[in-house]
Amino acid sequence: MTRDYSALVKDDRVHTALYTDPAIFEDEIDRIFNTTWVWVAHDSELPNKNDWITTHVGRQPVIVNRDKAGTVRVMLNRCRHRGATICEAKKGNAPGFVCPYHAWTYGTDGTLKGLPLPKGYKDFDKGDYTLVNLRAESYRGLIFATFNQDAPPLEEFLGRARPWIDLFLKQGGGYPVKVLGEHKFTFPGNWKIQLENTTDAYHFPIVHKSFLSSLDGDTGELFSFMDAGGYVEDLGNGHSVMVMIPELVDLEENLDEPIPERFAELADELRAEHSEDEVRRIVRAVTGSGFNVNLFPNLACSMAFFRVLRPLSVEETEVRHIAIGMDGGPAAANRARLRLHEHFQGPMGFGTPDDAEAWERVQRGSQAGEDSVWIMLNRGEDKTESNAGDVTAETGMRAAYQMWKRMMTA
Amino acid sequence: MSTLVATRDLALAAEFIALEADLLDTRDYAAWLALWVPEGKYVVPVNPDETNFEDTLNYAYDDAAMRSMRVRRLTSGESMSAAHAARTLRSVSRFRLLGHTEQGELQVRSAQQLIEYKFDRHRTYVANVEWVLRREGESFRIVRKVVRLLNGGDALAGITFLP
The missing domain is CATH 3.90.380.10 (Naphthalene 1,2-dioxygenase Alpha Subunit; Chain A, domain 1)
Incomplete structure (x- = not known):
């Protein structure tokens, strides 16, 4: 049952359920953190091309990196094959990303570059397996990301x-x-x-x-x-x-x-x-x-x-x-x-x-x-x-x- | 140095480190402050592998003035978290004599397992602790104590005691 959120927030007070209700929390993740701009990093954490850090947007683990062209990207930290996290360290510098499970290899822009034993797949198009890129924009060095393509x-x-x-x-x-x-x-x-x-x-x-x-x-x-x-x-x-x-x-x-x-x-x-x-x-x-x-x-x-x-x-x-x-x-x-x-x-x-x-x-x-x-x-x-x-x-x-x-x- | 001397040094250092642990667990902070040489440094780095404490961020990087302000904070009654401070119990062990400084001070590394209890829960803080100890009579004074928390680089919680 979805609660009437407008009744829980009045001009001068809010209802305690906003602190305690797990269902409200799930809706917040969905409607706020997965929907609006979320701050992920400061420019100075990625001074060089191929620098990356790991962080989160809401609950979802992401990689924030400066690709080889110098563009800041925010990508889900999740291999497109079986879904393992690709990076577990806090930061690094690398010309690409290799999933440690089956060695699917991605470019710094998230495109799938290669994988072992490709002949095991039929009609495999690497273009279908790019790491999920979020929208990323920055203001004065503050880098934000959003899942929402329609966000302002x-x-x-x-x-x-x-x-x-x-x-x-x-x-x-x-x-x-x-x-x-x-x-x-x-x-x-x-x-x-x-x-x-x-x-x-x-x-x-x-x-x-x-x-x-x-x-x-x-x-x-x-x-x-x-x-x-x-x-x-x-x-x-x-x-x-x-x-x-x-x-x-x-x-x-x-x-x-x-x-x-x-x-x-x-x-x-x-x-x-x-x-x-x-x-x-x-x-x-x-x-x-x-x-x-x-x-x-x-x-x-x-x-x-x-x-x-x-x-x-x-x-x-x-x-x-x-x-x-x-x-x-x-x-x-x-x-x-x-x-x-x-x-x-x-x-x-x-x-x-x-x-x-x-x-x-x-x-x-x-x-x-x-x-x-x-x-x-x-x-x-x-x-x-x-x-x-x-x-x-x-x-x-x-x-x-x-x-x-x-x-x-x- | 003979093995005998090193063994005796280490035994004395272990005894001193146990004393320090006991003073902190019993929150006898005035006695704890007296263990230090005036120029002593108490360091809890963020990065457990850090070597340059001055130019990096620490949880604590205390000279004598900061140590005594920290103790005042913990005992003044003005801090709501310290007024209801966690109880702590720490075990110190695995003492190893790493060597001596040019001034003849002992360099020791020990293990510290600390459990805090507050708000119906226990939390664990595990650390390698590095000591520089200056002999004074039959005991020592602390020149440097570096607490390298295993999880220092990750999320901790509010700490209402001295690790």
């Missing part, structure tokens, strides 16, 4: 989120942004609990009190953004932006401001090889952006990293925190970025374990009062288009759930 162009789907992505990428500090590594963890809870969290400033001073206590005075002040002019804005198509630190929206502005004390040592180190202008630009970029851009359904460009979620089951979700830095930039700046990432993110960070605990509690709590206790999203109900002045407004969550409803009832 990626740029149209991103829409008003694009200028925010442009701003986010300024943390390259004049260099291209590059993936430096990632933390990956799972939590026993529904994927939307994490989707909500990157547009939830309200929890920050509570859940992350121990992180805030570990900061020096200036940095602590920077993260005291409850009443600092931040705001949340619905960007359409389920996307949203939450601006926490307005002075860090454009990292190429205010370059003549004094360098914060905590970066004095880094700045000194950079001065050996960089002009004062470059030093200021790089140091400001190291800080990261003062906002989160949430892209429905699986990516957040979150202050200084990419947060990627993957639904595993109705009550199990994988989260990746991908550290980014400056491609070709000074090693000292990238080290500073790595240390900042380690401080908050990942299974041993000063922030993430507390988030994971809160999300698990939300899932555990969802066993109680399924029909009587709804999940409230009514904070800062939209009085103005941008909800100016209220960084804790749940505008971004409402935007995501309205997109959820649109897709689930389409």
Whole structure:
């Protein structure tokens, strides 16, 4: 029995079944993850021709690669013969793909090039056995894929989120942004609990009190953004932006401001090889952006990293925190970025374990009062288009759930 | 070095490593902090084969300041996950003396099987642990501890203890 999804999502609240019902989860995989644009990789993970990585679109394993012509492709990681995965490593570089089971061999574009003992087949046309290619498009190095040939162009789907992505990428500090590594963890809870969290400033001073206590005075002040002019804005198509630190929206502005004390040592180190202008630009970029851009359904460009979620089951979700830095930039700046990432993110960070605990509690709590206790999203109900002045407004969550409803009832 | 000396060194190191394990399992973090030399590094790399910790992403890459902030976080009551921290039990074994540094410090590798219990479930964290230990009187102080989780490169879960 298909539930009436429009009745489960109201303007200001959603029904608990969205966290608990396995049938809804199956429909989400079908109608959202197998239907819309899903983020799969960043360009810097595939710098050379024939580079490949393995990842997932929804639940389906895929290979993302740069073929020998330089085109980025996203293909199902599944041999067309008996269906074994072709690549099990996380990444590599190869002029083609060979299935290890019966050695069917594919080109980097997925075309079947050869197979052992072909005379065993009658009327065999290799053209019928190309690896399944998804539609792949990228914006500013962010690579997305979709199974849906009728999906709008990626740029149209991103829409008003694009200028925010442009701003986010300024943390390259004049260099291209590059993936430096990632933390990956799972939590026993529904994927939307994490989707909500990157547009939830309200929890920050509570859940992350121990992180805030570990900061020096200036940095602590920077993260005291409850009443600092931040705001949340619905960007359409389920996307949203939450601006926490307005002075860090454009990292190429205010370059003549004094360098914060905590970066004095880094700045000194950079001065050996960089002009004062470059030093200021790089140091400001190291800080990261003062906002989160949430892209429905699986990516957040979150202050200084990419947060990627993957639904595993109705009550199990994988989260990746991908550290980014400056491609070709000074090693000292990238080290500073790595240390900042380690401080908050990942299974041993000063922030993430507390988030994971809160999300698990939300899932555990969802066993109680399924029909009587709804999940409230009514904070800062939209009085103005941008909800100016209220960084804790749940505008971004409402935007995501309205997109959820649109897709689930389409 | 004579076999006898090496055997004694390894036995002392094993005893010290068992002490360290016991302090962490009993969450006696103040005593644990005192085991370190001030310039000591506590490292939990993402990639279990990593050699360049400084230029790569780790789960923890702690100098003395980070270690003491980490302990403060775990004990302050401000962290909801640490306030309900997992109970842990770790077995340390398979001690091997790899050699000595130029300063005469011991280089040891051991196995660590750690089980955490929280929220009605057990989770297992298995690791090779590499030690650099400096003699101090009849005991040691830690110059470096590198915890190479077998599954470091894959998805972990929130960790509310020190591996």
